[in-house]
Each structure stands twice: as C-alpha cells, then as structure tokens.
Amino acid sequence: QVQLVESGGDLVKPxxxxxxxxxxxxxxxxxSYMSWxxxxxxxxxxxxxxxxxxxxxxxxxxxxxxxxxxxRDNAKNSLYLQMNGLxxxxxxxxxxxxxxxxxxxxxxxxxxxxxx
Amino acid sequence: xxxxxxxxxxxxxxxxxxxxxxxxxxxSLSSSSLDxxxxxxxxxxxxxxxxxxxxxxxxxxxxxxxxSGTDFTLTISRLEPEDFAVYYCQQYSNSPxxxxxxxxxxxx
Numbered sequence: 724q725v726q727l728v729e730s731g732g733d734l735v736k737p738x739x740x741x742x743x744x745x746x747x748x749x750x751x752x753x754x755s756y757m758s759w760x761x762x763x764x765x766x767x768x769x770x771x772x773x774x775x776x777x778x779x780x781x782x783x784x785x786x787x788x789x790x791x792x793x794x795r796d797n798a799k800n801s802l803y804l805q806m807n808g809l810x811x812x813x814x815x816x817x818x819x820x821x822x823x824x825x826x827x828x829x830x831x832x833x834x835x836x837x838x839x
Numbered sequence: 840x841x842x843x844x845x846x847x848x849x850x851x852x853x854x855x856x857x858x859x860x861x862x863x864x865x866x867s868l869s870s871s872s873l874d875x876x877x878x879x880x881x882x883x884x885x886x887x888x889x890x891x892x893x894x895x896x897x898x899x900x901x902x903x904x905x906x907s908g909t910d911f912t913l914t915i916s917r918l919e920p921e922d923f924a925v926y927y928c929q930q931y932s933n934s935p936x937x938x939x940x941x942x943x944x945x946x947x
Contacts, residue, residue: 825890
C-alpha cells in the first residue's frame with residue numbers, strides 16, 4: 724500500500740535552515756505530483772508547495788516563496804523541502820502528500836519548531 | 840487568493856444523526872475543484888471527497904458531497920462513532936490551493 728514517511732523535523736533557531744525528506748513507497752513515485760502541507764499547533768491546514776512529476780514545475784505559497792525549495796529524486800523515491808530563513812510562524816507539523824490538486828495519501832508528518 | 844469559510848465552526852450531534860457541513864468560497868470555483876478531508880486527533884488528514892461530489896477510495900457511502908460555484912456541502916447521512924473528527928475543505932481551482940479553517944464534529 725501507499726506509504727509516505729517524513730523525516731528531518733527538529734528544533735531550529737530563527738533564521739536557521741532545515742531539510743525535510745519524504746520517503747515514498749507502494750506506488751510509482753515518478754508518475755505522481757507531490758506536495759507539502761503544514762499545520763501549526765492547534766491550527767488548520769496550510770498548503771505549502773507542490774512539484775510536478777518531472778521537476779519542471781514547482782509552486783509555492785506566498786508565505787514561503789523565496790525561502791523554501793521543493794525538490795525530488797525519482798530514482799530514490801524521495802521528496803524534499805529545503806527550508807531557509809526559518810521564522811517562528813513556520814513552526815508546524817509538515818506533511819508530504821501524493822498529488823497536488825487531490826491529495827490522495829498523506830504521511831504522518833514531521834514537527835518543525837522554530838524558537839530561540 | 841480564494842478564501843474558504845466553513846460553517847459551523849463546531850457541530851455537536853449524536854451517533855445516528857445527519858450532519859451537514861458547509862464550505863463557502865470567495866470566488867466561484869471552476870469544475871467543482873473542491874476536496875474534503877477528515878482529520879482525527881493525532882492523525883494525518885485523509886481524503887474523503889474530490890471534485891466536490893466524488894468519494895475517495897474506501898470511503899463509506901454515508902458520506903456525500905455536493906455543490907458548485909461558491910457553495911459546497913459535505914453530508915454524513917447517519918453518524919458513526921468514528922466520524923467525529925475535524926473536516927476541512929480545500930479548493931484547487933486557483934493557486935494558492937487554500938483550505939478552509941475546519942469544522943469540528945463532536946459528540947453531543
């Protein structure tokens with residue numbers, strides 16, 4: 724079955740960087756758009772970014788544009804989110820999901836905490 | 840950015856009752872480009888409905904979705920104990936793909 728496992732979440736200081744990873748299995752990863760969605764503690768869902776199958780197209784929310792970079796390695800069935808210039812309001816559980824318009828499967832998330 | 844407003848914020852009902860959740864968008868959506876997700880405490884969201892009215896794989900038929908334009912509804916015909924959760928709508932008509940703030944369905 725489809726499995727998505729995020730990793731890389733940590734406590735980081737404001738202005739710091741972090742790279743999240745998502746390991747995918749159970750489907751043809753290279754045929755699927757992939758997305759990152761986040762959820763601040765006790766809050767709702769916020770779409771962050773998505774990437775097309777061939778890496779030719781990426782899209783970002785205004786809140787992360789210019790600071791975060793989504794990428795993928797289809798040979799390794801892996802999705803990444805490079806996060807630079809982290810701010811306190813980036814604190815959230817970050818989920819990777821299969822798809823971009825219809826998010827058919829989600830990982831369990833990884834917690835990113837930005838605090839001094 | 841398209842804003843999604845869900846109502847009510849909290850819905851208190853008993854098992855066996857019918858639940859009606861609303862999602863209103865600030866702009867008309869093309870092609871009913873709206874999904875519904877269910878999230879239980881401590882769990883990741885799960886896709887319930889896509890394209891406003893299509894059930895995702897494995898979703899029981901007590902869940903149904905309807906609507907077009909700016910007004911969408913998720914209906915649960917007879918609530919089961921496992922249905923009490925938070926429900927989010929999301930539009931993918933225009934980028935950014937925004938979510939509603941959620942409706943918490945709680946046991947009365």
